[in-house]
Amino acid sequence: MKNKDIDQDSSNAGIGDRLRAERQRLGYMQADFGAAVGVSKTTQFNYEAGDRTPDARYLRKAAALGLDLLHVVMGTRDDSSADRYIRVPALEAQTQGGTAPLKEDGAPYEASGLCFGKDWLEARQLSAPQLSVVTVRGSSMESVLFDGDQVLVDQQDRRPRSGFVYVLRQGEELLVKYCQMLPGGILRVTSANPSFAAYDVDLAHTTELEVIGRVVASLHEW
Template sequence: MLATPETPRAALQRLIEERREDYAALSRMLGRNAAYIQQFIKRGTPRRLHEQDRATLARYFGVSETLLGGSDRIAGADLVPVPVLAVHASAGHGANVVGEERLGAVAFDPAWLRRLTKGATDGLSIIRVSGESMAPALADGDEVLVDRRDGAERLRDGIYVLRLDDSLMIKRLARQPQGRRITIGSDNPAFPSWQDVDPARIDILGRVLWYGRTLA
């Protein structure tokens, strides 16, 4: 038997009890009279929380606005869709890329994205890792968030998606202390790394910011 969905009033009452909050204090936080929250929960007045009140309460409790009767937004913020591309970056010997067909999108909280990058979000995309050369950091089948605006111009030590000899790879790049050469590294010692590489030989497509993994 399916459980009855929790109403916004019941959800807010539960949050208040769990956090040991006070009706009047929450009402004052919203700039309302001291009885506002209690009347909403106990008397059903108003019938729905005002949009701004709902957003403020969602941020305060760290929950989705849907729990309090709002639209599908996280803590009052519009989600940012990041495209998932039909591209595999090889963590192995290299993968040939035919195109960049869009498979769908994953929505992220913009505040969370800003903690990862200060750049424009239209430079982000998600692609899949193929191979084991970057294990244990990245495994075959992982999905990685790539910032295409963070490439050769701002190159620093980190994991990047790059094209070398017409193959797409995901590798750890490190600037060498002297000169302008770089090291292309595999985290897995069973796979090769390349020392003293001329950056002109490679096309750096973007920096890896984050990864997601399906648990077996």
């Protein structure tokens, strides 16, 4: 029995190490990956530490994020997995109280990005070259999006429509907000959190605001 326990511990540790490496390859923080597959940060930590073994439901959801299951479970790399997934670049965003880091030319820095299944993107008619991932910062969209949430942004859809969430660049900030076009070229910018007042921007008289794209999915949906 003792030898069996040692073998089991060794097996779990190997799976945990490979699980951690795969999560990092996909560009997820530990808490974010756990949330995406429906477990707590503590459970994710225990899986990676080898203290617990992931169940089938967890592994199925992890595979949908781009995790190489064959590698995690067996230690053998699935060379075909790269053909089924594509990396979407990430941009750092803050919804309030600060500015995102910018390059010398004023463009936001790209982070490592996240991997998405090509089938998942095609089913939603999303073109990978036009997508980016944004991490929400702040509380202005609470009840819909929360601090630390990651959202997928379609940069092809830049014409604001009522009821949809968009990523905006205003000056040196990236904002995640509800947007609506009003008569006369006025853009109304609204937060989900009622503590933040709505405001209007006259697009004809400013070059300080740009619609980056529409939020088409959040961390909880992929």
